[in-house]
Amino acid sequence: MFRNYLKTAWRNLWKNKTYSTINILGLAIGMAACIVILLFVLYERRFDGMHGKNxxxxxxxxxxEGMVAPQNVAxxxxxxxxxxxxxxxxxxxxxxxxxxxxxxxxxxxxxxxxxxxxxxxxxxxxxxxxxxxxxxxxxxxxxxxxxxxxxxxxxxxxxxxxxxxxxxxxxxxxxxxxxxxxxxxxxxxxxxxxxxxxxxxxxxxxxxxxxxxxxxxxxxxxxxxxxxxxxxxxxxxxxxxxxxxxxxxxxxxxxxxxxxxxxHAGSTDITHDYLNAKKFDQRYTYIFSIIAIIILVIACINFMNLSTARSSERAREVGVRKAIGARRGQLSWQFMGESVLLSLMALAVALLVVKLVLPWVADFSDRRIELPLFTSPLALPVAIAATVLVGMLAGLYPAGYLASFEPVKVLKGSPQTGRNRGTLRNILVVGQFTAAVFLIIATIFALKQLRFMQTRDRGFNGEQVMLVGLDRDTNRKYDVIKQELLGNSLVNGVTASQQRLGGNIHQGGVVYHSGNGPRRELTSSGVVVDKDYLRVYKIPIIAGRDFSTDVGNNGREYVINETLARELLKEDKKGATMESLIGKMFGYMGIDSSGRIVGVAKDFNFNSLHHKIETLMMFNQKDFGYSEISVRIDGKRAKEAVAFVEGIWNQQAPGHPFKYSFLDQQFEQIYKADQQVSTVVAVLAGLAIIISCLGLFGLASFAAERRVKEIGIRKVLGASVQNIVTMLSRDFVKLVIIANLIAWPAAWLGVNTWLKDFAYRIDVSVWVFIIAGIIAVAIALFTVSFQAIRAGRMNPVQSLKSD
Structure with missing residues (x-):
C-alpha cells in the first residue's frame, strides 16, 4: 500500500509540473532561509559555551556629576x-x-x-x-x-x-x-x-x-x-x-x-567593553528567527492555497476511491504523504542553496558558519524529521479537506467548491502579504537609519585620515615623523591622540573653579591630543581659541566641548556665556593650578550615534604620550600617499611593523551590526516577496485555467485584453490592499520601538508606508497580470471548441 501511495503521489506531482515546481521552490526558499538563520542563531548561542564553570x-x-546619564561599564x-x-x-x-x-x-x-x-x-x-x-x-x-x-x-x-x-x-x-x-x-x-x-x-x-x-x-x-x-x-x-x-x-x-x-550578545548597553569581540545584540537573533519562521509559514501557506485551489481536479479521484471502499483516514494519509514527499524534495533543493550561500554568509557575518550535515550525527536526522513535520503541518488542512469530499456529489460534478474554502484561501493570501509589506517597511527604515548614521555630519572631518599605531618607543620619534610627513604635498595634516575617535573615550575626574564659588568636581570623557588635532580634524572652535603652539610656557591648556561647557555653566551666575569660561581654572585627575580652559569646541559625535554626545575635554600634554598618529592624505593620490607614509615610518622607526587603517573603517566597524541587520532584513523581505509571488502566480494561473471558457465567451462578446486582465487581477489586488492596511500599524509600532535604541534617529515618515504599499500592489499586479495577459491573448476558438 505504501508503495502504491508513493507511486500515486509521484505521478500526481509529475502530472502537475508547474504547481509542483512552485511548491518545491517556495518551500525550498523558506527552508533555506530557516536553515541559514538557524545556523547563525546556534553559532551566536554557543558563544563562550566551551567554559563549564558558573x-x-x-x-x-x-x-x-557631569555625565549625561548613568553608564553601565564592563x-x-x-x-x-x-x-x-x-x-x-x-x-x-x-x-x-x-x-x-x-x-x-x-x-x-x-x-x-x-x-x-x-x-x-x-x-x-x-x-x-x-x-x-x-x-x-x-x-x-x-x-x-x-x-x-x-x-x-x-x-x-x-x-x-x-x-x-x-x-x-x-x-x-x-x-x-x-x-x-x-x-x-x-x-x-x-x-x-x-x-x-x-x-x-x-x-x-x-x-x-x-x-x-x-x-x-x-x-x-x-x-x-x-x-x-x-x-x-x-x-x-x-x-x-x-x-x-x-x-x-x-x-x-x-x-x-x-x-x-x-x-557576547547581552552587552549593547554596556560601554568601555574593550574585551568583547564580535559583540552582537541578542534581540536581533530573535528578530531573525521570527522572520525566518514567517517566511517558512508563507511557504506553507502557498502549499495549502495551491492544494485547496486545485481540489476540483482531484475531486473525481477522491470520489472513485471512496466509492470502491477507501476510508477517509486512508485518503488523508495519502495526501499527507504527497505533502511530505514534496517537502523532502524541497529539503534537497534547500540544502543545495544553503551550501552555495554559506560562504557569502560566513564572509558577510564575519563568523565561521558551517553546515554540519555530515559532521554531526544528529544534523541530518533532525533536518529530515523537521521536514517531515513541516510537510505534515502544511498538508494537514488540504489532506483533511480533500478527504472530506462526498463521492455522490463529486461524481455528479459538484466538487464542493464552497465559500468557506475561498474565504480561508483569501485570509492566507492576506497573511502572506501582510508579512511581506511589514518586512518591506522595516527594510526601508533600517536602510534609511543606517544611511543617516553613515552620512550625518559628525561634527568633524574624518575622510582620508590614516591611523598609524604608536608605542612608547615610536612615541619618541613622533615629532620627527610628523615633520617629515608634513614636508610632502601628499600629506595635508598630521596630528596624534591617545585614543581614537569612534572608540570608548576614557573618563576621569575633572575639577573646575570659576572663581565665583567653590570648585566643582565632575567626571568627563578626556583625550590627550596633539596641538594640531582640532585643525586636522576640522573641528570648529565656537568660543576662545585653539591650542597654542608652545604649551610649555602657558601651562596645561584645555579645549572642552559644548556639552561640557553647558554642564559647567549650570552653577555659574545667571547670564554667563561660553566665552566666560575662557581662562577659568580646570584640572584633570586632580587640581592643576596652571590648567586653564582656552577654548570651547562645537559638539561632535566622537562615539556611535546610538549614544548621545557626552561631556568631553581635550588637552595637549606630550608627557602622557600618544597611541596613534592621524595622517590626512591627498585622497586623489591615496596609494602614493600610503607608500610615502610607510617609507617615512620605516626610515624613522626601523624594526617596528607599519600597520595602518583608515578612520572610516573604524566607523564602519561601529555600525557593522546595524549594516548586517539591515542587509539580513532586506534579504528576508525579498525572499518573503518572492515566495508570496510564487503563490500568487500559482493561484492566478489556476484561476485563469478555471475561467478559460468564461474568458473565451467574454472575448467573443467583445472584451479586450485589458478587460480580462482587470477582471482576473481585481480580487488579488483587493487582498493586497487589505494586507497593507493590516501591516501599516504593526510596522509603525515595530519601527518606532526599534528606533528608540538610537540617540540620533530618523523620523518615521508616512510616505515610506505609502511607497511600501505601492510596491506590494505593483508586485502583486505584475505577478497576476503575467498570467492574466496570457489568458486574455488566447484564441477563444481553442477554449470553446469542445463545447
Missing part, C-alpha cells in the same frame, strides 16, 4: 576580585583581565606584532576552559614574566619548534624577557580574543591593591552553583561603602553581575 562578569554602573577595580572572594562565600574564585594593546615580540631576531596581548591573573586558565596544547594549565601563569601564547602566535614566532621554556623579548619602550609557559587555542566563538597572556605578577605594584576608584580592568567571578545572584547583588552597596567610605565615593557606583553566556 562564571559571571563583574560590571559597574557609574553615576558621576570595567572594575583591581582590589575587587580578592576582596569579593574573601568577604562573600558565594564567590569561589576570580580572575582579572586587562588588555595591553599592541606589543612587539622577538625571538632570535624574528619579530612579530601581537595586537591583543592580555595581562591576567594566574587563575585565568583554571577558570576559563580554553584548550591547552602545551604547558601546565594550573601553573602556566603563576610566576612573573610568564607568557602563554595562542597556537597561531606560537606558530608565527617559533614555526615548528616547541615554544615552552623559550624566552621571547617584549618591546614596550624598554625590553622585558618573558618565558613561554604554555600554548592555548582560542575558538572564534569566544568573546575573549587574544594573541598571548602575560601573568599579572609581571606588572604588579602594591599600590594596585589600594586603588579603589581606578577602573582599568575586567573582573570575572566564579560563583557557587545555585547562587542567588539577585540576593548577592543586594549586598554590593554595603560592600562598596566599607571600602570607599572616604568622600562618599561609593555612592557613585553600583555593581551588577552578568552571566558569561550573556556577555
Amino acid at each position: 562564571i559571571y562578569r563583574l560590571c559597574e554602573v557609574q553615576k558621576f 570595567l572594575s577595580m583591581y582590589p575587587m576580585g580578592n576582596t569579593l572572594k574573601e568577604e562573600f562565600p558565594e564567590v569561589k574564585d576570580f580572575v582579572r583581565v586587562s588588555g595591553n594593546g599592541n606589543v612587539d615580540l622577538n625571538y632570535n631576531g624574528k619579530r612579530i606584532f601581537a595586537e591583543r596581548l592580555a595581562i591576567v591573573d594566574s587563575t585565568f586558565l583554571k577558570i576559563f576552559d580554553f584548550r591547552v596544547t602545551a604547558g601546565q594549565r594550573e601553573s602556566a601563569l603563576m610566576k612573573p614574566n610568564s607568557i602563554v601564547l595562542t597556537e597561531k602566535t606560537a606558530k608565527n614566532l617559533f614555526g615548528n619548534e616547541d615554544p615552552v621554556g623559550k624566552t621571547v623579548m617584549r618591546y614596550i619602550g624598554d625590553t622585558t624577557a618573558l618565558m613561554v609557559t604554555g600554548v592555548v587555542i582560542v575558538p572564534e566563538n569566544s568573546h575573549l580574543q587574544f594573541d598571548g597572556l602575560v601573568s599579572f605578577s609581571t606588572i604588579y605594584n602594591p599600590r594596585m591593591s589600594q586603588n579603589w576608584g581606578g577602573n582599568w580592568l575586567t573582573t570575572y567571578l566564579v560563583l557557587e552553583k545555585n547562587t542567588n545572584v539577585a540576593a548577592l547583588e543586594q549586598k554590593f552597596p554595603a560592600y562598596l561603602k566599607r571600602h570607599m567610605a572616604e568622600d562618599d565615593r561609593w555612592k557613585n557606583y553600583e555593581l551588577f553581575l552578568q552571566p558569561l553566556s550573556a556577555v
